[in-house]
Amino acid sequence: MDFEKKILCIGAGYVGGPTMAVIANKCPQYKVTIVDINPERIAQWNSDDLPIYEPGLAQVVKEARGRNLFFSTEIDKGIRESEIIFVSVNTPTKTFGAGAGMAADLQYWDKTARQIREHSTSDKIIVEKSTLPVRTAQAMERILTVDDNGIRFDVLSNPEFLAEGTAIKDLENPDRVLIGSRETRSGLKAREELVEIYANWIPRERIITSNIWSSELSKLVANAFLAQRISSINSVSAICEKTGADVTEVARAIGMDSRVGDRFLNASVGFGGSCFKKDILNLVYLCRNYDLEEVAKYWEGVVKINDYQKERFVLNMLNTMFNTLAGKKVCILGFAFKADTGDTRESPAIFIANRLAEENAELVITDPNALKNAIKDLDGIDGKVSFEEDPYKAADGCDAIAVMTEWDVYKGLDFERIYQSMTKPAFIFDGRNILDHQKLYHIGFNVFPIGKPALTHFEAE
Numbered sequence: 001m002d003f004e005k006k007i008l009c010i011g012a013g014y015v016g017g018p019t020m021a022v023i024a025n026k027c028p029q030y031k032v033t034i035v036d037i038n039p040e041r042i043a044q045w046n047s048d049d050l051p052i053y054e055p056g057l058a059q060v061v062k063e064a065r066g067r068n069l070f071f072s073t074e075i076d077k078g079i080r081e082s083e084i085i086f087v088s089v090n091t092p093t094k095t096f097g098a099g100a101g102m103a104a105d106l107q108y109w110d111k112t113a114r115q116i117r118e119h120s121t122s123d124k125i126i127v128e129k130s131t132l133p134v135r136t137a138q139a140m141e142r143i144l145t146v147d148d149n150g151i152r153f154d155v156l157s158n159p160e161f162l163a164e165g166t167a168i169k170d171l172e173n174p175d176r177v178l179i180g181s182r183e184t185r186s187g188l189k190a191r192e193e194l195v196e197i198y199a200n201w202i203p204r205e206r207i208i209t210s211n212i213w214s215s216e217l218s219k220l221v222a223n224a225f226l227a228q229r230i231s232s233i234n235s236v237s238a239i240c241e242k243t244g245a246d247v248t249e250v251a252r253a254i255g256m257d258s259r260v261g262d263r264f265l266n267a268s269v270g271f272g273g274s275c276f277k278k279d280i281l282n283l284v285y286l287c288r289n290y291d292l293e294e295v296a297k298y299w300e301g302v303v304k305i306n307d308y309q310k311e312r313f314v315l316n317m318l319n320t321m322f323n324t325l326a327g328k329k330v331c332i333l334g335f336a337f338k339a340d341t342g343d344t345r346e347s348p349a350i351f352i353a354n355r356l357a358e359e360n361a362e363l364v365i366t367d368p369n370a371l372k373n374a375i376k377d378l379d380g381i382d383g384k385v386s387f388e389e390d391p392y393k394a395a396d397g398c399d400a401i402a403v404m405t406e407w408d409v410y411k412g413l414d415f416e417r418i419y420q421s422m423t424k425p426a427f428i429f430d431g432r433n434i435l436d437h438q439k440l441y442h443i444g445f446n447v448f449p450i451g452k453p454a455l456t457h458f459e460a461e
């Protein structure tokens with residue numbers, strides 16, 4: 001079949017896979033190929049056991065795969081064949097050298113740019129899908145054009161705003177799509193070509209365009225703002241616990257102000273995920289690079305409050321369980337960084353598990369979808385840890401439960417049965433405020449929510 005356009009995506013991860021599957025699904029007239037250096041990942045994308053869990057993803061892949069959606073390891077061939085290349089490789093925080101622990105590690109990005117240059121035999125539009133420091137497009141252009149071989153490369157920025165767990169919904173019906181370009185004739189033409197692709201299913205007024213640096217910066221700032229809201233409400237949760245105010249009531253009161261809005265105001269044990277911390281640190285690094293120390297410190301505070309919140313959670317467990325956790329058994333209820341995903345990258349559960357193990361607690365980890373990743377994350381942890389799919393078995397004989405992920409199934413658990421099977425006094429630390437705290441208290445638990453008065457059966461001093 002003759003396809004109208006040939007699109008390639010380099011990087012078949014949490015972003016590349018779902019994003020391209022939705023483009024293929026919505027635009028059967030385009031051939032969409034996704035390539036990756038990891039052959040196992042590609043094999044999984046070609047199987048019934050996809051490498052990532054995302055509601056609705058399997059159906060979308062099933063409909064398009066083999067028709068106009070292809071997964072392959074043939075990167076060079078893909079580059080030669082395609083007119084538009086999305087680059088969605090990982091850009092983690094650098095772990096070595098200058099900027100270690102702060103700056104984005106651009107080695108995968110750099111390698112991809114060189115590979116595109118080497119194997120291109122015709123003009124291409126290159127689309128930055130990964131989240132990148134501002135002005136990366138310029139570096140990309142410099143690498144691509146070093147040969148002066150007559151091939152034209154237009155680099156666009158098209159950051160992805162999907163959230164895990166709702167990726168398909170977000171891609172099919174996004175709040176907005178952002179496309180940044182150089183404001184030259186050829187840059188604007190390339191931009192229009194990408195607009196046309198999205199316009200196949202997204203209303204034009206939701207496809208916004210900007211200059212390329214604004215687009216790159218908007219992605220970092222969008223994540224920084226979202227994370228800032230969580231750190232703001234989490235900082236308030238600490239005040240609530242000292243004063244008897246209830247953070248849910250405070251969030252409702254401020255969220256009803258339409259200028260503030262009610263989303264992203266759920267106090268929690270802390271935010272996780274592969275991007276919030278990484279992207280804020282990237283922004284902070286960028287500020288320092290431009291000698292904007294006060295701005296850097298401002299955004300760094302968002303990460304600091306998140307670290308503080310996680311540490312506060314552990315210290316609260318330690319203090320309320322009579323200042324020792326040694327030999328006590330704790331059920332970690334949920335390990336994914338949020339519900340509806342198997343992803344555990346930067347999950348607060350990793351930090352909490354490690355800190356509890358340092359206190360010599362014995363851990364039983366349970367999660368409906370993330371146990372495989374949890375086993376990898378806790379490989380080498382110094383302590384007694386076991387993994388159990390069934391939450392009832394996981395809680396059996398435990399002194400405490402720590403809720404780490406807001407999975408819906410946890411709300412419907414039979415806590416009467418769980419209480420009966422636990423060591424007494426039994427504690428619940430609800431790091432997501434998803435359970436019915438009054439009910440748990442009446443069953444007999446000592447209940448410690450986030451940012452709300454604790455409910456305990458111990459006599460006041």
Ligand code: NAD
Pocket residue numbers: 010011012013014015016035036037038041075088089090091108111112129130131132160161162163164274275
């Ligand atoms: P990921 O680690 O899941 O996937 C990246 C993939 O790129 C991996 O499969 C890796 O093997 C592949 N890769 C690396 N170098 C390659 C190369 N030279 N050639 C071919 N393949 C290569 O990462 P992700 O979560 O999909 O994130 C990708 C980018 O998107 C990051 O910049 C991230 O910040 C951004 N982002 C992520 C999310 C999210 O929800 N995960 C959302 C928006 C933006």
Ligand code: UGA
Pocket residue numbers: 131160161162163164165223226230263264265266267268269270271272273274275276337338339
């Ligand atoms: C986030 C953004 O929401 C996406 O727009 C962005 O594209 C993506 O990062 C990215 O760049 O990777 P994601 O991390 O998948 O998406 O999930 P979120 O729903 O944002 O949740 C992040 C963390 O914050 C989770 O640990 C979640 O439990 C926590 N959270 C969220 C709270 O603690 N409270 C809230 O009110 C909301």
